[in-house]
Amino acid sequence: xxxxxxEYFLFGTATAAHxxxxxxxxxxxxxxxxxxKLPYKSGKACxxxxxxxxxxxxxxxxxxxxxxxxxxxxxxxxxxxxxNEEAFNxxxxxxxxxxxxxxxxxxxxxxxxxxxxFMKKGGFARExxxxxxxxxVDKAADLLKGVKIVATFNExxxxxxxxxxxxYWPPFVxxxxxxxxxxxxxxxxxxxxxxxxxxxxxxGIVKNIPIMLPASESERDKKAAQKADYLFNWSFxxxxxxxxxxxxxxxxxxxxxxxxxxxxxxxxxxxxxHSWNPLKFFFDAKLADLSERKTQMGWSVYPEGIYKAIKxxxxxxxxxYITENGIATLDDEWRVEFIIQHLQYVxxxxxxxxxxxxxxxxxxxxxxxxxxxxxxxxxxxxxxxxTFERKPRKSAYVYGEIAQKxxxxxxxxxxxxxxxx
Ligand code: GBH
Numbered sequence: 001x002x003x004x005x006x007e008y009f010l011f012g013t014a015t016a017a018h019x020x021x022x023x024x025x026x027x028x029x030x031x032x033x034x035x036x037k038l039p040y041k042s043g044k045a046c047x048x049x050x051x052x053x054x055x056x057x058x059x060x061x062x063x064x065x066x067x068x069x070x071x072x073x074x075x076x077x078x079x080x081x082x083x084n085e086e087a088f089n090x091x092x093x094x095x096x097x098x099x100x101x102x103x104x105x106x107x108x109x110x111x112x113x114x115x116x117x118f119m120k121k122g123g124f125a126r127e128x129x130x131x132x133x134x135x136x137v138d139k140a141a142d143l144l145k146g147v148k149i150v151a152t153f154n155e156x157x158x159x160x161x162x163x164x165x166x167x168y169w170p171p172f173v174x175x176x177x178x179x180x181x182x183x184x185x186x187x188x189x190x191x192x193x194x195x196x197x198x199x200x201x202x203x204g205i206v207k208n209i210p211i212m213l214p215a216s217e218s219e220r221d222k223k224a225a226q227k228a229d230y231l232f233n234w235s236f237x238x239x240x241x242x243x244x245x246x247x248x249x250x251x252x253x254x255x256x257x258x259x260x261x262x263x264x265x266x267x268x269x270x271x272x273x274h275s276w277n278p279l280k281f282f283f284d285a286k287l288a289d290l291s292e293r294k295t296q297m298g299w300s301v302y303p304e305g306i307y308k309a310i311k312x313x314x315x316x317x318x319x320x321y322i323t324e325n326g327i328a329t330l331d332d333e334w335r336v337e338f339i340i341q342h343l344q345y346v347x348x349x350x351x352x353x354x355x356x357x358x359x360x361x362x363x364x365x366x367x368x369x370x371x372x373x374x375x376x377x378x379x380x381x382x383x384x385x386x387t388f389e390r391k392p393r394k395s396a397y398v399y400g401e402i403a404q405k406x407x408x409x410x411x412x413x414x415x416x417x418x419x420x421x
Pocket of ligand 1: 016154155158162166168208265267324362369
């Protein structure tokens with residue numbers, strides 16, 4: 001064995017409710033899909049809501065020992081004050097089956113989608129609405145008995161940026177002032193959830209960490225990259241412990257809270273250069289061009305970045321998980337290479353003393369990729385969207401072997417790995 005991970009290490013996969021379940025009719029995304037504000041409809045997605053047993057059995061057969069998924073608030077509360085017990089029971093079955101199969105669940109409470117009725121009231125832009133969030137969290141506390149790992153929000157700053165700054169995603173509001181208010185309210189929501197769930201669960205938060213690289217060696221670009229890094233990556237996390245959220249225009253008082261772990265979603269890097277545009281906060285960030293070949297998302301592959309993300313997040317002194325890392329490609333050999341090279345860097349981080357406790361490949365199966373629809377193929381398992389047949393790719397088995405051995409054998413490292421880290 002060339003690379004051997006610690007016994008406690010979790011090897012899992014990740015998904016999100018709206019991207020796989022299908023017929024998620026009560027949330028904001030579904031609404032905008034129907035009225036044509038979004039280019040693709042999620043429809044039946046992977047039909048996981050009906051085929052969950054098959055999917056969990058597959059995970060178990062493949063040898064994965066953990067699974068990150070999200071529960072859909074709008075399924076539990078399709079309408080204001082209307083609690084859906086059937087959905088509660090279905091999630092409970094999912095959790096019980098995972099536990100029975102020895103698969104550690106890692107549950108996210110909010111993964112981009114919210115009930116439409118909640119968004120109609122202004123969603124997280126209005127602090128008064130947090131009472132509805134609390135109601136959801138109370139039910140979740142009940143639902144998640146037996147689960148250990150719970151995350152409040154998935155990628156809060158992506159939610160803010162996409163929903164309220166670029167306005168490419170619901171609720172399509174382009175307002176920098178609102179954006180930072182939403183961020184501050186998400187911090188309040190995290191704190192409320194942390195208070196309710198602490199002690200019963202390991203309660204953390206999942207943060208997307210793009211590596212911000214300056215476009216040139218100039219002082220201006222370096223400063224711009226630092227600023228983007230702070231505004232996007234650290235201002236939010238800092239505020240959890242400091243009780244001060246520093247937005248671009250002003251600072252907000254938020255409750256001093258905590259997180260028992262930080263989940264890192266890592267995909268690629270951004271290239272940042274200075275801009276004179278105050279509406280862009282004086283920087284311009286775009287996808288970095290770091291590899292000749294680009295994924296279906298147009299992203300470069302930059303394995304070293306996962307190490308940088310872990311190192312940077314270690315500043316909080318909290319246990320970490322890689323809660324998402326993956327590649328959209330039709331070339332499954334490339335996926336194998338991607339996984340092995342990123343795991344090499346995760347392993348190096350552990351060897352260097354960083355407290356990384358698990359790796360969750362995005363995604364278990366092909367799924368609905370938000371604005372990009374069904375074309376990007378992130379899955380270890382291929383989905384036939386006509387028949388809903390599941391076909392594990394070679395990468396699914398290779399990753400399964402790694403998960404079972406908790407290590408990567410020499411010949412795999414030789415064939416796919418990086419020779420010098
Ligand atoms: C994660 O987001 C999500 O948690 C997950 O749901 C998703 O499926 C997965 O990654 C793969 O994409 O329009 O140029 O601004 C990753 C962060 C932020 C990446 C938004 C895509 C839009 C690109 N995402 N971004 S752009």
